[in-house]
Amino acid sequence: MAVTIYDIAEQAGVSSSTVARALSGDYKGQRKKSRERAHSIQQIAQEMGYRPNARARALSEGRTRDVALLYTDDAWLFEGVNNQVVQCLVTELRKYDHFLTLVPIDEEGDWEDIVLNGRVDGCLSFQPLAGAIRNELQRFNVPCVMLGDDSDEELSQVVVDDFGGAYAAVLHLTSLGHKRLGMFVHKSVKPHCSIGHRQRGFEEAVRQKGLVPQFWHSSEEEIVDALLQPLSRPTGLLCYSDLESTLIVHSMWKYGINIPNELSVIGFNDLFSTKHMTPPLTTVAFDAHQIGVFAADILLSQIHNRDLPRRSEIIKTKLLVRSSTAMARAWKLATTV
């Protein structure tokens, strides 16, 4: 049987509440005598191998210090930068003595008994929540922070400046003299608000320069085909993520198209990029870590004070210029395969 405060109380010859206070460090140390007593109680607790019972505390305090990471689709959890976010979330939450629990929410209403029964104090999600879930969370006053999703007007969120990142990428390409600009999103990429934002940032920047944006949300074959057209092919390509860049670089290699001389490629997210690529990829980077830090901060403060207003944080992006982008070379275009 585990040691309780009552066991300690008996051992120390005091009441359980004195033990509770002593252990919670409640004694400001006004009187020497009680300070000593508190100290000795702590000693005894230590000796007896006392561990506060988290379950009892949870019931008593009305909170678990546990936070849910809601997800409906496994893929989102550990894909791309998300796993960095998750790791950071855990670490960050730990600093404030909270934990992260993985909570898959399927349509079957399973989630009701999960999120609404006080098992967690709040939640986080990478994906828009189904209406029913969302409403219940609100009704039960369960704080919720969206991660990289801005589709909810009322929930707090931490999002990346996708628009700005794409915009900056285009400016980099145009400054290198590129006139035919494309953006590629692999068709396997699941719907996500960042796609639209990056696309808009891309297109707006391109148009602002008086150019015509080309956009692919397609298979690899399709874009590769376009990239092989001597006259119409883009010479500067912004990829939705570093996954696409990887594919493109690989494909171009096969077709003997030199990167960056014949095609400038820019990735997004700074993931695999630096690690295993030749040439080192120019990419739109952002600090995924920051997402976790902000999200944890927002959520914990909302748990602490449920009346806090919605808060929205935007993570800045930064273009990392490496070697996959270069000056446009007009004279080469005609001779390309």
Added chain:
Amino acid sequence: MAVTIYDIAEQAGVSSSTVARALSGDYKGQRKKSRERAHSIQQIAQEMGYRPNARARALSEGRTRDVALLYTDDAWLFEGVNNQVVQCLVTELRKYDHFLTLVPIDEEGDWEDIVLNGRVDGCLSFQPLAGAIRNELQRFNVPCVMLGDDSDEELSQVVVDDFGGAYAAVLHLTSLGHKRLGMFVHKSVKPHCSIGHRQRGFEEAVRQKGLVPQFWHSSEEEIVDALLQPLSRPTGLLCYSDLESTLIVHSMWKYGINIPNELSVIGFNDLFSTKHMTPPLTTVAFDAHQIGVFAADILLSQIHNRDLPRRSEIIKTKLLVRSSTAMARAWKLATTV
């Protein structure tokens, strides 16, 4: 304020225990009257928006239905096949109404108040646990299952048949006529029992065939250098994981060495392999999903009955022969760069 069984009891004009029983579906339906009453109680609960309080239940039942995934190193969590395992674990645990909580355990003793305070009913780990932690888990009788790690003689575990997988890979290569066989583990791979097992499986099989195994636990440059030596280079290479295969295939491309004609490459894990590689990689595959299923089953049964003996499950591997391996071509060897 949330609705409790007392509120329902009052509303229904019965005692709280009747409510509790009605809601837990305890009524076998002996008498018609009570069955109806139970039904009406459920109705009322529904109408009042009752949600059982998980915290209260946890205290009362002496368990949280929460399970910890312990880790000391972030990298392990989401790397390679592990994230598949994690996802499967969550899903599997959910089937039995349990949750998975991510618990980073640093050296500072933080873990004590985490695992030993009854916040979780059991735990899982990809990595060997530090002695102190391990002992305390045992002392507090907290069930624990190791994932892909067999370094602990006493804890239950689910491991992959790494030895057999590597062994089979070698047989495949020798059956194709390869005589100079190598195995490559990237130096960045963190120490893990699977390295040794795969190495032993590899070496034993090679020696059994009367050949001399070559083993690299090195940087990419080092192995590539060896692979470029015309006379001594391996013609068949087993990689520790698909990550290494990716690197090798890429490098060989650069040096104009054709795969599989001039070098047969076998990966391990079946991860990226099929997805984004040319040629499709021959690889030692195993069902990562199974790891989660077994682990969840073992853990839950040990939580249910703490006196259950240690259980060890081994996940079978299967060699997926694709296009990165081919017959050894002796005549080509001398002419290779």
Added chain:
DNA sequence: CTGAAAGCGCTAACAT
């Protein structure tokens, strides 16, 4: 400053 006692909401043993 300390102790007694009332919750927290549910489960389960016990009595009816």
Added chain:
DNA sequence: ATGTTAGCGCTTTCAG
């Protein structure tokens, strides 16, 4: 079959 009651172990209020 139903109601009563005693925990579960901690926090917190209220007397003293």
